[in-house]
Amino acid sequence: MIKENVVTLQHFVSVEELTNEEVLALLARGEEFKAGAKFEGLEKQTFACNLFFENSTRTHNSFHIAECKLGLDVMEFDVSTSAVSKGETLYDTILTLGALGVEVCVIRHNQEHYYEELIKSPNIDCAIVNGGDGSGQHPSQCALDLMTIQEEFGTFEGLKVAIVGDLFHSRVARSNMQMLKRLGAELYFAAPEVWYPSEEFDQYGTYLPIDEIVDKVDVMMMLRVQHERHDGTVFLSKEDYHRKYGLTVERAKRMKPTAIIMHPAPVNRDAELADELVESEQSRIVTQMTNGVYVRMAILEAVLRGRNCLK
Amino acid sequence: MIKENVVTLQHFVSVEELTNEEVLALLARGEEFKAGAKFEGLEKQTFACNLFFENSTRTHNSFHIAECKLGLDVMEFDVSTSAVSKGETLYDTILTLGALGVEVCVIRHNQEHYYEELIKSPNIDCAIVNGGDGSGQHPSQCALDLMTIQEEFGTFEGLKVAIVGDLFHSRVARSNMQMLKRLGAELYFAAPEVWYPSEEFDQYGTYLPIDEIVDKVDVMMMLRVQHERHDGTVFLSKEDYHRKYGLTVERAKRMKPTAIIMHPAPVNRDAELADELVESEQSRIVTQMTNGVYVRMAILEAVLRGRNCLK
Amino acid sequence: MIKENVVTLQHFVSVEELTNEEVLALLARGEEFKAGAKFEGLEKQTFACNLFFENSTRTHNSFHIAECKLGLDVMEFDVSTSAVSKGETLYDTILTLGALGVEVCVIRHNQEHYYEELIKSPNIDCAIVNGGDGSGQHPSQCALDLMTIQEEFGTFEGLKVAIVGDLFHSRVARSNMQMLKRLGAELYFAAPEVWYPSEEFDQYGTYLPIDEIVDKVDVMMMLRVQHERHDGTVFLSKEDYHRKYGLTVERAKRMKPTAIIMHPAPVNRDAELADELVESEQSRIVTQMTNGVYVRMAILEAVLRGRNCLK
Numbered sequence: 001m002i003k004e005n006v007v008t009l010q011h012f013v014s015v016e017e018l019t020n021e022e023v024l025a026l027l028a029r030g031e032e033f034k035a036g037a038k039f040e041g042l043e044k045q046t047f048a049c050n051l052f053f054e055n056s057t058r059t060h061n062s063f064h065i066a067e068c069k070l071g072l073d074v075m076e077f078d079v080s081t082s083a084v085s086k087g088e089t090l091y092d093t094i095l096t097l098g099a100l101g102v103e104v105c106v107i108r109h110n111q112e113h114y115y116e117e118l119i120k121s122p123n124i125d126c127a128i129v130n131g132g133d134g135s136g137q138h139p140s141q142c143a144l145d146l147m148t149i150q151e152e153f154g155t156f157e158g159l160k161v162a163i164v165g166d167l168f169h170s171r172v173a174r175s176n177m178q179m180l181k182r183l184g185a186e187l188y189f190a191a192p193e194v195w196y197p198s199e200e201f202d203q204y205g206t207y208l209p210i211d212e213i214v215d216k217v218d219v220m221m222m223l224r225v226q227h228e229r230h231d232g233t234v235f236l237s238k239e240d241y242h243r244k245y246g247l248t249v250e251r252a253k254r255m256k257p258t259a260i261i262m263h264p265a266p267v268n269r270d271a272e273l274a275d276e277l278v279e280s281e282q283s284r285i286v287t288q289m290t291n292g293v294y295v296r297m298a299i300l301e302a303v304l305r306g307r308n309c310l311k
Numbered sequence: 312m313i314k315e316n317v318v319t320l321q322h323f324v325s326v327e328e329l330t331n332e333e334v335l336a337l338l339a340r341g342e343e344f345k346a347g348a349k350f351e352g353l354e355k356q357t358f359a360c361n362l363f364f365e366n367s368t369r370t371h372n373s374f375h376i377a378e379c380k381l382g383l384d385v386m387e388f389d390v391s392t393s394a395v396s397k398g399e400t401l402y403d404t405i406l407t408l409g410a411l412g413v414e415v416c417v418i419r420h421n422q423e424h425y426y427e428e429l430i431k432s433p434n435i436d437c438a439i440v441n442g443g444d445g446s447g448q449h450p451s452q453c454a455l456d457l458m459t460i461q462e463e464f465g466t467f468e469g470l471k472v473a474i475v476g477d478l479f480h481s482r483v484a485r486s487n488m489q490m491l492k493r494l495g496a497e498l499y500f501a502a503p504e505v506w507y508p509s510e511e512f513d514q515y516g517t518y519l520p521i522d523e524i525v526d527k528v529d530v531m532m533m534l535r536v537q538h539e540r541h542d543g544t545v546f547l548s549k550e551d552y553h554r555k556y557g558l559t560v561e562r563a564k565r566m567k568p569t570a571i572i573m574h575p576a577p578v579n580r581d582a583e584l585a586d587e588l589v590e591s592e593q594s595r596i597v598t599q600m601t602n603g604v605y606v607r608m609a610i611l612e613a614v615l616r617g618r619n620c621l622k
Numbered sequence: 623m624i625k626e627n628v629v630t631l632q633h634f635v636s637v638e639e640l641t642n643e644e645v646l647a648l649l650a651r652g653e654e655f656k657a658g659a660k661f662e663g664l665e666k667q668t669f670a671c672n673l674f675f676e677n678s679t680r681t682h683n684s685f686h687i688a689e690c691k692l693g694l695d696v697m698e699f700d701v702s703t704s705a706v707s708k709g710e711t712l713y714d715t716i717l718t719l720g721a722l723g724v725e726v727c728v729i730r731h732n733q734e735h736y737y738e739e740l741i742k743s744p745n746i747d748c749a750i751v752n753g754g755d756g757s758g759q760h761p762s763q764c765a766l767d768l769m770t771i772q773e774e775f776g777t778f779e780g781l782k783v784a785i786v787g788d789l790f791h792s793r794v795a796r797s798n799m800q801m802l803k804r805l806g807a808e809l810y811f812a813a814p815e816v817w818y819p820s821e822e823f824d825q826y827g828t829y830l831p832i833d834e835i836v837d838k839v840d841v842m843m844m845l846r847v848q849h850e851r852h853d854g855t856v857f858l859s860k861e862d863y864h865r866k867y868g869l870t871v872e873r874a875k876r877m878k879p880t881a882i883i884m885h886p887a888p889v890n891r892d893a894e895l896a897d898e899l900v901e902s903e904q905s906r907i908v909t910q911m912t913n914g915v916y917v918r919m920a921i922l923e924a925v926l927r928g929r930n931c932l933k
Contacts, residue, residue: 045690045691047687047690049683073687073690075683075686075687076698077679077683078698078700080702081674081677081678081682081701081702082677082678082679082682083677083678083679083680083887083888084679085677086677086849086888087849087888087890088679088888092887092888092889092891093679095901095908096679096680096683096887096911097683099908099909099911099912100680100683100684100687100911100912100914100915101687101912101915102687123901123908
């Protein structure tokens with residue numbers, strides 16, 4: 001066990017690079033922050049910079065709030081008015097921010113594994129926190145999802161979790177299935193066949209129609225239909241998608257009474273999920289957002305410790 | 312009378328929902344802030360978020376400054392890089408911000424009455440401050456206009472106020488005519504006929520040509536020609552508009568020596584107003600901007616009190 | 623000499639308006655900040671606003687950090703969502719910000735000498751700091767370049783400095799050649815003939831092919847090929863530009879062992895400069911960025927003193 005939930009990280013880019021102990025300690029630290037634990041404080045004035053090359057509301061704003069709560073000076077990097085518009089690369093941008101004295105860069109980028117070049121370079125002088133890389137990983141979303149599940153059930157061991165929807169394009173699915181399996185959960189996948197990459201996913205769980213899953217699992221984790229990552233060909237109408245693959249009101253009635261509904265949001269209401277389920281009793285979608293702030297505080301604290309920025 | 316100008320509001324969305332006492336107490340509190348009054352302080356770290364779906368310089372920046380002066384942590388919501396670009400609704404956006412812990416959202420939106428759905432929902436956990444809704448209301452602009460008039464004349468009772476220009480599209484006109492009438496002022500309207508919705512406005516004041524008004528009133532409140540709300544058909548050139556409906560240098564000479572010129576800005580110089588009048592002795596346009604910061608501090612304080620955020 | 627590096631400025635818009643003593647005192651103050659000197663502090667809560675009408679990463683973010691380090695409340699003016707999009711002029715925008723209580727505006731604008739109208743007006747109530755005006759001046763870049771050279775060589779007297787590349791469009795070149803000459807350096811220019819405005823530049827230095835310069839000088843100051851200021855006609859491929867006018871690895875080998883490489887960045891790698899030289903031992907490009915923060919603190923401190931904002 002990690003003592004007093006003190007995790008030290010150089011970067012936070014993918015769940016694969018974290019031990020189970022580190023993940024659990026981050027969740028525990030997130031709960032401490034949620035319960036009102038005081039942050040020990042920064043050694044001196046410290047700058048964080050958020051660089052979102054893809055649209056975001058939740059991840060972006062919750063990192064912003066988490067940074068403010070840790071007393072960081074927050075810089076919002078506006079991609080469209082930066083030298084990126086003159087053709088400057090991500091590498092040269094981060095090299096610059098490090099040279100200016102920024103300690104942590106939170107980055108969302110459409111290129112998978114964008115962070116590898118950055119964390120390998122001896123000249124990049126700041127910590128990288130991955131806010132999502134293309135269809136790759138979304139490790140801070142994974143952390144908040146785990147925190148929400150753990151709050152509910154106390155454990156992951158033997159828990160039955162369904163991940164439902166656009167598995168192919170989902171970085172949330174990739175991060176979550178790896179961590180949930182490692183932590184002892186049993187996974188089920190439901191998805192249109194074209195969105196189910198069996199070679200990649202079969203090793204993690206069982207692929208079944210949603211109707212054979214919905215009454216068995218403890219967690220219905222619905223994924224967003226990511227229109228922005230598709231090539232424009234819509235193979236199903238919203239209504240058809242909802243009827244065939246979505247969590248309808250009828251299906252929700254078959255859920256175990258103790259089971260919960262999750263979604264990384266933004267929700268396409270009445271597509272992945274019936275409109276009335278979003279804010280329903282069994283939904284933890286709002287709780288997920290709230291937890292995101294606290295677990296991101298824990299993540300940032302860990303990389304700030306890695307940078308020797310803490311008191 | 313409201314004791315010591317202590318106003319408590321759940322939201323601040325429209326002048327119709329405020330009593331005269333509340334409005335006057337907000338103005339008085341604005342004057343206190345302008346005179347250097349200390350703000351009592353926030354109970355704990357508190358977040359405000361500004362969401363401007365329509366362009367703004369004055370309202371946006373003056374809310375930002377007012378928020379900083381109250382010690383709030385200010386978040387600027389960038390619509391173009393948020394999940395709104397993925398189709399997320401305003402409702403789900405504000406639901407999210409509330410879940411993240413934001414206490415106050417200042418919103419400008421092109422949809423009239425956008426706020427009704429928000430303030431009715433039991434799940435939206437933050438105060439809404441209206442920074443302008445389409446051609447509906449602009450209540451914080453109204454408050455700063457009233458503050459500027461009261462500073463000048465000490466009272467509204469019997470004051471003669473002309474509102475001149477694009478009345479049809481003006482949320483400023485709508486908010487101001489209601490409040491000014493309620494506070495005892497006498498209203499005059501001058502406008503091109505196509506921009507004068509007589510059914511709505513006749514009950515509030517008298518419609519007359521500008522030349523029959525300019526020498527009688529205490530306040531010449533000029534409205535902006537809102538090209539961005541028109542359908543592209545310009546019925547008059549700038550020069551013709553100025554000559555027929557604008558405050559020309561010649562007309563300004565006929566004003567009472569004690570009368571003042573107001574404009575919500577941005578001014579189309581030499582359209583609504585002769586260029587040299589904008590920063591002239593009788594103009595209060597710059598004062599209006601300055602007052603905006605202080606009265607918005609009073610407004611924010613009132614909703615923060617409603618959220619139990621004050622010490 | 624200026625006592626204890628205490629410079630007082632009303633505005634900071636062009637190197638021509640600064641004495642040598644003022645420039646040297648700003649550099650010395652920058653070094654003090656870099657060495658950890660404490661800033662004496664602001665009299666009261668003070669607002670700075672950054673208005674970048676042209677893209678920027680380094681200048682923008684380093685002013686932002688410098689402002690935060692001085693304890694200023696920083697506002698980022700988003701041009702695209704401001705009333706500028708409704709046609710409001712720069713003059714009226716700055717008039718507004720001054721009326722709202724902003725003390726310092728840092729402005730980058732594509733119009734040369736944009737600042738003249740602002741600093742002449744009696745109604746503009748804030749200090750102007752020029753972050754670059756079209757192809758005119760870039761005085762804060764000049765200051766950080768001088769700081770970097772002085773750190774290296776201790777003096778400017780007799781120093782041989784080459785400025786190489788797109789001299790015609792470069793505000794960096796214009797600011798630097800004036801100041802370097804005034805401070806006693808000897809200048810050399812290398813550039814494609816179409817980018818060498820001999821009438822303007824001949825009085826400041828000697829125009830020679832890069833191969834006749836590279837082994838003689840102490841500083842190789844490479845300029846960015848500013849595609850964004852060209853009219854679309856590319857007269858040379860990147861490879862040809864590099865071979866004829868760039869600092870190739872071969873040319874770099876002929877440099878004096880004590881000579882340094884500078885570039886305002888963003889670098890077009892393998893155009894102005896070979897990729898492997900950017901982060902090489904002789905390069906001071908990263909140091910330039912770091913120094914930018916500290917010298918901008920000195921500049922801002924000087925104008926804040928001019929506004930009576932300091933303790």
